[in-house]
Amino acid sequence: xxxxxxxAKNANENPHQIALEEGEKTISYSCLDNDIDRIASSMxxxxxxxxxxxxxxxxxxxxxxxxxxxxxxxAIPLPIELATFNMERILxxxxxxxxxxxxxxxxxxxxxFFKRFETVIVVSDDDSVNTLCKRVIEExxxxxxxxxxxxxxxxxxxxxxxxxxxxxxxxxxxxIEILGITPADKAALVISxxxxxxxxxxxxxxxxxxxxxxxxxxxxxxxxSMMRSGISMFYGVPSTYRLLLRYPxxxxxxxxxxxxxxxxxxxxxxxxxxxxxxxxxxxRVMPMYGQTEATARLAYLPSEDVEEFVDTIGKxxxxxxxxxxxxxxxxxxxxxxxxxxxxxxxxxxxxLDDEIATERxxxxxxxxTGDLAKKLPNGYFKLLGRKDDLIxxxxxxVNPRELEKYIESNNDVSGVFVVxxxxxxxxxxxxxxxxxxxxxxxxxxxxxCRKNLPGYLHPLEVLFIxxxxxxxxxxxxxxxxxxxxxxxxxxx
Amino acid sequence: MEKIRDDIIDFLKGQSFMDSxxxxxxxxxxxxxxxxxxxxxxxxxxxxxxSYSIEIPEDMLTPDNLDSLQGITNLILKLKYxxx
Numbered sequence: 001x002x003x004x005x006x007x008a009k010n011a012n013e014n015p016h017q018i019a020l021e022e023g024e025k026t027i028s029y030s031c032l033d034n035d036i037d038r039i040a041s042s043m044x045x046x047x048x049x050x051x052x053x054x055x056x057x058x059x060x061x062x063x064x065x066x067x068x069x070x071x072x073x074x075a076i077p078l079p080i081e082l083a084t085f086n087m088e089r090i091l092x093x094x095x096x097x098x099x100x101x102x103x104x105x106x107x108x109x110x111x112x113f114f115k116r117f118e119t120v121i122v123v124s125d126d127d128s129v130n131t132l133c134k135r136v137i138e139e140x141x142x143x144x145x146x147x148x149x150x151x152x153x154x155x156x157x158x159x160x161x162x163x164x165x166x167x168x169x170x171x172x173x174x175x176i177e178i179l180g181i182t183p184a185d186k187a188a189l190v191i192s193x194x195x196x197x198x199x200x201x202x203x204x205x206x207x208x209x210x211x212x213x214x215x216x217x218x219x220x221x222x223x224x225s226m227m228r229s230g231i232s233m234f235y236g237v238p239s240t241y242r243l244l245l246r247y248p249x250x251x252x253x254x255x256x257x258x259x260x261x262x263x264x265x266x267x268x269x270x271x272x273x274x275x276x277x278x279x280x281x282x283x284r285v286m287p288m289y290g291q292t293e294a295t296a297r298l299a300y301l302p303s304e305d306v307e308e309f310v311d312t313i314g315k316x317x318x319x320x321x322x323x324x325x326x327x328x329x330x331x332x333x334x335x336x337x338x339x340x341x342x343x344x345x346x347x348x349x350x351x352l353d354d355e356i357a358t359e360r361x362x363x364x365x366x367x368x369t370g371d372l373a374k375k376l377p378n379g380y381f382k383l384l385g386r387k388d389d390l391i392x393x394x395x396x397x398v399n400p401r402e403l404e405k406y407i408e409s410n411n412d413v414s415g416v417f418v419v420x421x422x423x424x425x426x427x428x429x430x431x432x433x434x435x436x437x438x439x440x441x442x443x444x445x446x447x448x449c450r451k452n453l454p455g456y457l458h459p460l461e462v463l464f465i466x467x468x469x470x471x472x473x474x475x476x477x478x479x480x481x482x483x484x485x486x487x488x489x490x491x492x
Numbered sequence: 493m494e495k496i497r498d499d500i501i502d503f504l505k506g507q508s509f510m511d512s513x514x515x516x517x518x519x520x521x522x523x524x525x526x527x528x529x530x531x532x533x534x535x536x537x538x539x540x541x542x543s544y545s546i547e548i549p550e551d552m553l554t555p556d557n558l559d560s561l562q563g564i565t566n567l568i569l570k571l572k573y574x575x576x
Contacts, residue, residue: 056524081529104524217530218523221553243530247550425534447508455531 002146002165003172003203004066007033010183010209017183019206020059021213021229023222027059029209032066035127039067039100042121042129046073046098049139050148052091053077054101054109055123057193057216062202064100064123065193073098074141076148076160077194081454084109090150090158091116094352097137148352149196151292151397160352161196161292170345171295172203174317178300179233179260179286183209187233188226190217190240197264197395200296201235220247227254234258237265237395241272242425248275255279264288264297265395266427267383273306289313289383293367295346298322299381312380313373320344324375329363332375337384340373341366389478391418394426394456400478403430403457411448412437417469419485420478421460432459433485435466463488496565503539504528518562521555533558540564546571 007029010017015030027035043051051068053075055061061077068075076096078087090096098119106114106122114120118135144164151159175181187205189212191198205212213231215222217240224247227234234255236244241263244251252275255261261276261283268287276285284303287310290296299322301314316322323331324338332338347367350358361368372384390397400418407416415435423429434445442462449458469484470476497518504510509527522528528536536558541547548557548571557567 080526083526108524108526216523218533219554219558221551221557222555224550243534250550426531443508450508451511455529458531 001169002069003168003207004036004069006207006209007036007066010206014183014209017209018211020062021186021211022059022215025059032063035063036066036070038127039063039123039129040070042131043068043071043073043098043100045134045136046071046119048073048141048143048145049098049137050074050076050094050096050141052096052099052101052117054080054099054105056080056102056104057189057198058214060102060123060125061193062206062212062214063127064102065202068100069146074145074148077199079150079192079194080105081192083452083454084113085452086158088116090160093158094148094160097135097139142349144349147199149194149199149292159354159357162349162352163295164349167295167346167348168203169207170319171200171297172207174319174346175200175204175297176208177318178288178297179204179262181205181208181210181233185210185232185259186230187212188223188231188235189214190223191235191237191395195395196290196292196296197235197237200290217243220244220250224250224254227258230257232257232259234261236261236263238263238268238272239266239394239426241268241276245272245275251275252279255283258283260284260286260303262286262288264290266392268310270310273310287314291367291369293348293361293369294320294342294344295348297346298342298344298369301380305380309380312376312382314380316342316344320346322381323366324373324381325366325368334375334377337372337374339387340369340371340381340383342369343367391420391428391430391478393423393428393430396456398430398457400430400481403453407432407445407448410452411445412440413445415465415468417465417476417481417484419481421485423460426456429460430457431461431463431485433463433465433469433481433488435468436464493565493569496568497561499543500536500540500561500564503536507535516561518565519560521559522561523555523559536564540568544568544572 011029011033017029018026019029019032020027051073053064065075099117100121103124120132122130145162146165147163148160189201213226215226273285276283285306286303287301289299297317299313299316321343323341325341326332326338343366370387373381403418404416413434413436417433419431420428421431445462469481471480505512557563
């Protein structure tokens with residue numbers, strides 16, 4: 001089975017049920033299934049080939065994604081928040097010959113951008129499919145490969161997570177079970193569908209035969225009016241809820257009839273839980289934890305324990321085994337800190353074209369999450385930070401060392417240091433400390449970031465310094481940088 | 493009206509959302525062109541609220557009002573006009 005087979009199954013059993021909504025537009029399972037067929041026919045001559053999918057969030061994106069699946073090819077959704085050259089880097093690294101793109105994105109990136117592809121298929125707003133060029137080049141991909149999701153393509157070398165039909169279906173089935181999703185549910189998709197969390201909402205609700213209502217986070221007015229249309233399940237990262245909470249009255253109104261509010265992509269706080277419960281005493285709040293490398297979901301905190309155990313990630317979802325390993329790769333006793341590891345049918349096939357990174361991530365069938373954790377006596381898991389220096393900004397994991405290297409090599413400076421600082425909506429944001437090569441204006445750096453990085457990576461401040469923020473043992477780490485930052489701020 | 497439009501363009505250029513030589517049609521979509529995303533929109537909203545001393549009601553936070561120079565200009569005019 002593939003994920004799109006569930007659309008076909010639901011189209012057969014319940015053809016008039018609404019599958020997707022986007023503003024005024026709605027589409028039934030039977031129409032969705034037909035459209036997927038039609039778009040898939042434009043890729044029929046290909047088999048097991050990589051297709052980039054370039055589309056803004058919306059019904060079109062889901063149709064195109066499912067059409068790539070149905071034609072038995074591999075979908076590689078491009079995160080549209082990336083600047084053109086970041087996208088080009090993904091395309092170069094992943095050697096993608098074919099692309100399927102919406103009309104809007106085709107005109108945004110322009111004809112020249114698409115010259116690199118052998119096959120370009122443009123899907124217009126009225127669903128007509130226009131193949132601008134086509135050349136089938138045989139590819140030798142892992143035969144189980146269905147979807148590649150990028151974890152971080154912002155800076156450095158982007159890593160593509162290879163997922164199979166089995167991964168996608170196993171994780172969607174577990175999510176349906178823990179959230180109790182039924183065909184009567186209407187889910188809100190307000191986060192990016194190009195990443196693991198958004199993708200898991202699409203898969204689980206289409207598999208369950210329910211409806212998904214799609215709106216982007218750009219315009220709050222649209223979100224609040226969607227919430228009035230009978231949303232029963234809402235999904236967001238913590239910053240999604242914080243953004244909505246800027247409008248407390250509307251927030252209260254929006255969640256009044258929501259039966260379940262799920263979060264993932266970062267630790268949720270008491271304030272969000274309290275506001276949700278205030279708007280609807282019967283609402284179930286369910287924090288979830290996962291990684292792209294695990295398709296999406298690994299653990300969840302049952303809603304009845306949210307108040308008492310909000311600082312934990314709860315327990316493994318059905319079909320997943322979680323454990324904490326010590327430095328010798330042995331299972332650690334409760335309350336002993338080690339690395340959180342996981343196994344299950346949702347664990348990725350590996351990183352795209354990167355066996356070395358794969359071998360480091362999956363050892364003896366266990367996926368190493370990179371998160372430090374301990375088991376609690378009741379069987380729940382508590383996270384205790386990262387093994388590496390990654391910074392969580394919104395729901396993005398950012399490698400500060402890669403970001404520093406990137407800014408350094410594109411500006412006339414001899415050192416750049418990324419400082420994690422707290423941010424009321426995103427949890428964390430960054431400031432920069434920069435060692436300039438000569439007299440320069442801080443706005444040059446800030447303008448460079450604006451142009452080349454997504455909004456969440458725009459530095460709150462750019463401070464010039466004259467020496468390296470080293471720790472006592474001469475190393476540079478998040479800790480030494482934060483110390484250096486405080487010293488600079490104190491002397492200002 | 494021209495003045496409001498120019499102020500918004502100055503803000504977008506001053507904050508490096510746009511290059512100083514970018515030519516942008518009044519009805520073109522700022523989000524689809526990749527000029528502004530949800531985080532950038534927050535900065536723009538703060539700028540509008542502060543510079544024009546207006547509060548934008550939640551229901552007006554829609555693409556019609558915020559996704560183009562034309563929409564933003566009309567929104568500001570409307571809110572200023574209604575207030576006085």
